[in-house]
Amino acid sequence: AENEPSWETPCTKLLVYVSTPGCDGFPSLESNESYKLSVSKGSMLLSAETIWGALRGLETFSQLVGRDENGTYYINETEIVDFPRFPHRGLLLDTSRHYLPLKAILETLDVMAYNKFNVFHWHIVDDPSFPYESSTFPELSKQGAFNAMTHVYTASDVRSVIEYARLRGIRVIAEFDTPGHTLSWGPGAPGLLTPCYIGKAPSGVYGPINPIVNSTYEFVTSLFQEVSAVFPDFFLHLGGDEVDFTCWKSNPEIRAFMVEMGLGQDYKKLESFYIQRLLDIVSSLGKGYIVWQEVFDNDVKLRPDTIIHVWKENNLQYLNEMANITRSGYRALLSAPWYLNRISYGQDWIEAYKVEPLMFEGAPEQKALVIGGEACMWGEYVDVTNLTPRLW
Amino acid sequence: RYYEYIFGHSRRRTWGRRPLAARAEPELFQLQVVIEAADPGCDRHPQLASSEAYHLTVTEPVAILKAPEVWGALRGLETFSQLVHEDDCGSFLVNESEINDFPRFAHRGVLLDTSRHYLPLKSILINLDAMAFNKFNVLHWHIVDDQSFPYQSIYFPELSDKGAYSSNLIYTPTDVRLVIEYARLRGIRVIPEFDTPGHTQSWGKGQKDLLTPCYNGGQPTGSFGPVNPVWNTTYDFMTKFFKEISSVFPDEFIHLGGDEVDFSCWKSNPEVKEFMKKQGFGIDYAKLESYYVQNILDIVSSYNKGQMVWQEVFDHKAQLKPDTVVQVWMANNYARELSRVTGAGFTAVLSAPWYLDYISYGQDWKKYYSVEPLNFSGSEEQKKLLIGGEACLWGEFVDATNLTPRLWPRASAVGERLWSSSNVTNLQDAYKRLTNHRCRML
Numbered sequence: 001a002e003n004e005p006s007w008e009t010p011c012t013k014l015l016v017y018v019s020t021p022g023c024d025g026f027p028s029l030e031s032n033e034s035y036k037l038s039v040s041k042g043s044m045l046l047s048a049e050t051i052w053g054a055l056r057g058l059e060t061f062s063q064l065v066g067r068d069e070n071g072t073y074y075i076n077e078t079e080i081v082d083f084p085r086f087p088h089r090g091l092l093l094d095t096s097r098h099y100l101p102l103k104a105i106l107e108t109l110d111v112m113a114y115n116k117f118n119v120f121h122w123h124i125v126d127d128p129s130f131p132y133e134s135s136t137f138p139e140l141s142k143q144g145a146f147n148a149m150t151h152v153y154t155a156s157d158v159r160s161v162i163e164y165a166r167l168r169g170i171r172v173i174a175e176f177d178t179p180g181h182t183l184s185w186g187p188g189a190p191g192l193l194t195p196c197y198i199g200k201a202p203s204g205v206y207g208p209i210n211p212i213v214n215s216t217y218e219f220v221t222s223l224f225q226e227v228s229a230v231f232p233d234f235f236l237h238l239g240g241d242e243v244d245f246t247c248w249k250s251n252p253e254i255r256a257f258m259v260e261m262g263l264g265q266d267y268k269k270l271e272s273f274y275i276q277r278l279l280d281i282v283s284s285l286g287k288g289y290i291v292w293q294e295v296f297d298n299d300v301k302l303r304p305d306t307i308i309h310v311w312k313e314n315n316l317q318y319l320n321e322m323a324n325i326t327r328s329g330y331r332a333l334l335s336a337p338w339y340l341n342r343i344s345y346g347q348d349w350i351e352a353y354k355v356e357p358l359m360f361e362g363a364p365e366q367k368a369l370v371i372g373g374e375a376c377m378w379g380e381y382v383d384v385t386n387l388t389p390r391l392w
Numbered sequence: 393r394y395y396e397y398i399f400g401h402s403r404r405r406t407w408g409r410r411p412l413a414a415r416a417e418p419e420l421f422q423l424q425v426v427i428e429a430a431d432p433g434c435d436r437h438p439q440l441a442s443s444e445a446y447h448l449t450v451t452e453p454v455a456i457l458k459a460p461e462v463w464g465a466l467r468g469l470e471t472f473s474q475l476v477h478e479d480d481c482g483s484f485l486v487n488e489s490e491i492n493d494f495p496r497f498a499h500r501g502v503l504l505d506t507s508r509h510y511l512p513l514k515s516i517l518i519n520l521d522a523m524a525f526n527k528f529n530v531l532h533w534h535i536v537d538d539q540s541f542p543y544q545s546i547y548f549p550e551l552s553d554k555g556a557y558s559s560n561l562i563y564t565p566t567d568v569r570l571v572i573e574y575a576r577l578r579g580i581r582v583i584p585e586f587d588t589p590g591h592t593q594s595w596g597k598g599q600k601d602l603l604t605p606c607y608n609g610g611q612p613t614g615s616f617g618p619v620n621p622v623w624n625t626t627y628d629f630m631t632k633f634f635k636e637i638s639s640v641f642p643d644e645f646i647h648l649g650g651d652e653v654d655f656s657c658w659k660s661n662p663e664v665k666e667f668m669k670k671q672g673f674g675i676d677y678a679k680l681e682s683y684y685v686q687n688i689l690d691i692v693s694s695y696n697k698g699q700m701v702w703q704e705v706f707d708h709k710a711q712l713k714p715d716t717v718v719q720v721w722m723a724n725n726y727a728r729e730l731s732r733v734t735g736a737g738f739t740a741v742l743s744a745p746w747y748l749d750y751i752s753y754g755q756d757w758k759k760y761y762s763v764e765p766l767n768f769s770g771s772e773e774q775k776k777l778l779i780g781g782e783a784c785l786w787g788e789f790v791d792a793t794n795l796t797p798r799l800w801p802r803a804s805a806v807g808e809r810l811w812s813s814s815n816v817t818n819l820q821d822a823y824k825r826l827t828n829h830r831c832r833m834l
Contacts, residue, residue: 342753343751343752344751344752344753345750345751347789381754385834386794386797386798389797389798390797
């Protein structure tokens, strides 16, 4: 039934105008997400430079529409000019500690879009499991997944995620974390991980990727060749965090290598040796890379366009880290105060909200190197039964 | 429903395998359930004194589950369902077993708070299912509080009309009956809590002249405090209200609350101050609180209901009935409180170490599991007065979107602590069984 309008004339159309075509492309770090929204009598116009801005504007528009007691949808006259402060606004999901079914990932992408997130950082494999089905190395998931039939991401699954994300203006940055965090790689890639020793004999236990054998670099080249083709984003996350040196130290071949290369007792140098070669491989594949902060902290030689991911949280130390990274001319990504897996009682959203990423000493050009941040939902205690209420 | 639990999620069904050929092992054809008492209790409600013991013999061709009362049979069915497992080919297997089981503590409860956030019926029922999987036998329904009054009262419909969050966020008499029956079929008692005199802001919306008007400088401020203990109308109301509650909820006990009473409003009110003088309470407002509580205890007693109260009622020295159950919730030095409560001859229920709403990162189930309820100083008789405990999930930050993953399987640790023998304490073993149990519950 028609109500007697106490409102203005009804609006029936939201015109969306995008100046640069690009609906078939992928969003990138440089994408322009700005938009203008004009709502006035009889006309509603959303205009944006790119389709990515239009998506953000659509989300805003959807939040402006209200419904009154009669069920009538209404919207206030509005003039909005909006654009993001930081271009990299990400969310990390961990599908190794616990497998997350495709539906859970897609649902997360939906909620990310409601919150204008634009990067899905897929920490896809780690110590506990290897769910990524590799076409080059099918044994990796066959031997390394929790269940090779039910707890894997097929090539089709991965494509679904990438496309679902793209349609929401979300970049998918895959992380294949090495040389640590790789226990699940071992069963499907014999000879890849370092055999640990007790005295003169192998203990049967394995450690990080073995950095001294050529086969490692052949393997890594092939794997990242595939990964670079599968994931269209310019950036890959290469990990590089929390490398435990004990196993390397225990291995006589590695100890010999250290002597041979004149690295002394400094295993950080061995780690750097591996990482540098990895970075070169990935560069030659035409990809940029993001690494966890240890790679920077341990003085690895990095390309100038490397992005350093700050995660260590110790009494606001992360602000110093951000200062150091940007002072050295690298771009920085902040996650340290946003480890959402670390739950606590009460309204902890307030602490996360109060974070000011640029609260460190530095020139404006330095601060411009902070490209954004990521909320992290590590999976040690998270699976599909509790992901959504824990994250949102 | 246990048939469905055991065989319903068959891998064979989901993988569409053909029926199996005959196997060499002995086959179990039947589980016979025998209830020994002349009156098995199937039509009645479980009580504190009900027997939950059972004897389970699994052997071919017929397994026998014997229990004195139907409540024990329910516990035994749950155990049996946990013994049956499916192998990779889709065959269901169970080991030959002989089990003689009974709970260590008779009161094993979960508290749900439906006032801070309304919980839809479905949420409550799912939770009752989970409780049954963990042999919990008491639902402590903290149904109303400051924030909202979702209980639809027959005598006082305005209470929920004005006090609920909205007209559809209420529990009708039908809803309440459903919860009670659903619980009963799982051997779970429903103990409602109508917490007074504090925690009653929402009552004042639908019941004029129940709460104490607060004063500032001789003038009412417009805000209200706890229930007014000096007016006769208060007790007239409570008499009628608890008459309804006593008939709606069949359990022998009603929880009357009595926690966290803020005296500042009473102190500001001239009538209350006058009353204090007349009664000779001096400036000890705990005496006024006890005066109020004693009256309520008398009212509820007259309806032949036992009473449960929070520890403050005992701490502030109100005169309790001999069978009043005191619920110990304050975390600081709760062992000492248990000694005091049982030392004074009262029955106690422990919640202090089991506030599951206090979430924290990591495997906190371990700290709940490691609680030894009888670790307090007292004689043998005293320790018998600790009848059990309750895991509490207060609702400030909980609603239907996160209730289940927040409560479970953490509450399972409490469930085992309250049912199993005191020497079942190995964390590694518990971890293995808990992870299996969690998958089973899913």
